[in-house]
Amino acid sequence: MAVTKDEVYKKVQFALCEALGVDEEEVTPQATMIGDLGAESIDFLDIVFKLEKAFGIEIPRKELSPEDILTSAEFVQDGKVTPAGMAELKRRMPFVDFAKFAADPLVRNFSNLLTVGDLCRYVESKVGAA
Amino acid sequence: MRWFWIDRFEEFVRGRRAVARKCVALSEEALDGYSPGFPSIPSTLVLEGMAQTAGLLIGEMGGFAQRVVLAKIGRAVFHFPARPGDTLRYTADILDVKGDGAMASVTSHVDDRLQGEVEMMFAFLDDRFPSGPLFEPVDFVAMIRAFSMYDVGRTPDGERIELPPFYADAERAAQAGYAPTPSPVVAGGN
Numbered sequence: 001m002a003v004t005k006d007e008v009y010k011k012v013q014f015a016l017c018e019a020l021g022v023d024e025e026e027v028t029p030q031a032t033m034i035g036d037l038g039a040e041s042i043d044f045l046d047i048v049f050k051l052e053k054a055f056g057i058e059i060p061r062k063e064l065s066p067e068d069i070l071t072s073a074e075f076v077q078d079g080k081v082t083p084a085g086m087a088e089l090k091r092r093m094p095f096v097d098f099a100k101f102a103a104d105p106l107v108r109n110f111s112n113l114l115t116v117g118d119l120c121r122y123v124e125s126k127v128g129a130a
Numbered sequence: 131m132r133w134f135w136i137d138r139f140e141e142f143v144r145g146r147r148a149v150a151r152k153c154v155a156l157s158e159e160a161l162d163g164y165s166p167g168f169p170s171i172p173s174t175l176v177l178e179g180m181a182q183t184a185g186l187l188i189g190e191m192g193g194f195a196q197r198v199v200l201a202k203i204g205r206a207v208f209h210f211p212a213r214p215g216d217t218l219r220y221t222a223d224i225l226d227v228k229g230d231g232a233m234a235s236v237t238s239h240v241d242d243r244l245q246g247e248v249e250m251m252f253a254f255l256d257d258r259f260p261s262g263p264l265f266e267p268v269d270f271v272a273m274i275r276a277f278s279m280y281d282v283g284r285t286p287d288g289e290r291i292e293l294p295p296f297y298a299d300a301e302r303a304a305q306a307g308y309a310p311t312p313s314p315v316v317a318g319g320n
Contacts, residue, residue: 018204042201045231046251053226061230 002130003055008123012116015050019043029117037116047119057126064114064122066092070107081105095121134273135179136220142283144291148187148222150277152179156214170211173246176218176238177206180248184222184234186279188252191227193294197264201231201253208238208246216240230254267300 013027020037033039039047048059062068066089069075075085086105090098096118101109123129141149154161154171161169181200189198212218218238225233231253238246265273271293274280283291293301 042251042253045228045253046202046204048228049226049231049233049251 003127005120005124005129008055008127008129009120011054012051012120012123015047015054016116016119019046019050027116029115029120031116032112033114033116033119035112051119051123055123055127057123059126063092070110076107079107081107081110093118093122095119095125133178134182134276135175136182136277138278139183139282140219142187142190142279142291144283144285145187145191145227146224146286148183148220150179150183150220150222152176152218152220154212154214154216154218161214165211168211170213171218173206173208173211176208176212176246177203177248179218180220180222180236180238180246181250183220184224184236184250185252186274186277187222187224188227188232188234190279190283190291194270194297195294197255198232198252199255199264200250202251204249204251206246206248209244210240212238212240212245218245225249230256267297268304271297271301 009029013024016022016027016037017024020039020043022037026037031037033044044064048061048064051057052059069085069088069092070081072085075082075088081089086098086102089096096113097115098113101113136150136152139148139150141147156169158171160175161171164170164172185198185200189196218240220236220238222234222236225235227233231251234250234252236248236250237244238248280291280293285291292298
């Protein structure tokens with residue numbers, strides 16, 4: 001039976017509470033992983049372990065951390081992601097809302113882009129949530 | 131002071147499980163002043179012993195070629211303090227391994243009593259960090275030999291595990307350069 005979006009949200013919320021030591025109330029769809037929930041780089045590995053276990057999925061590093069794009073001379077110029085880079089990011093991460101980032105695509109702004117809602121949409125795409 | 135917080139491996143199954151023993155002694159400086167009047171090993175050092183048990187288990191999987199560091203302790207519960215004379219038995223089970231790191235569940239027992247239970251995450255340092263081994267190869271070999279890791283270490287099929295070639299070469303080179311100091315005792319003297 002397909003997993004529902006609500007079930008995905010509850011499990012993601014639980015994984016984030018466990019990995020980041022935050023309260024359930026703080027884990028809202030709009031909350032950013034780094035700015036609002038205080039995630040550090042090492043926490044993402046922990047979150048990946050927890051989500052893989054919770055949903056029985058595999059999460060390749062590149063799908064959540066497009067470091068290769070953000071450090072590529074082809075896709076970044078003067079610290080900004082180029083239009084080609086934006087297209088590549090959107091192709092790689094269709095679950096992320098890039099509207100705000102696209103307005104000022106500084107590479108340094110990317111780290112605080114991912115929200116809980118983005119993460120849920122990513123998992124939904126992996127498990128085929130209804 | 132040696133930063134060894136396990137004394138010996140009892141069991142070591144490549145990529146799966148390791149069991150190590152730690153004897154708590156009143157002679158250990160770390161017990162001084164930690165809990166005056168009630169000597170016990172600090173829980174942080176129990177964690178260190180657990181991390182050494184699990185970290186060596188994870189590092190051995192890749193022939194100690196990857197640089198494995200304790201990155202995060204997700205959950206740690208200690209049920210009672212371990213006192214001098216107690217033998218702690220750390221059991222590490224690997225839960226998951228990825229390209230970036232690994233998760234392990236580790237327990238600590240005194241006899242059959244559960245003393246502590248911890249979930250630990252280890253990271254593999256990548257090329258963002260300075261390259262090279264974290265330890266001098268010869269010192270590292272001496273440490274894992276002292277822990278009896280290769281005396282008890284087996285693959286899941288029951289075959290003995292061997293020291294990786296890089297470390298075996300380092301050990302041979304050190305042994306070749308070793309010149310015993312002549313004994314000051316005069317033969318036939320009393």
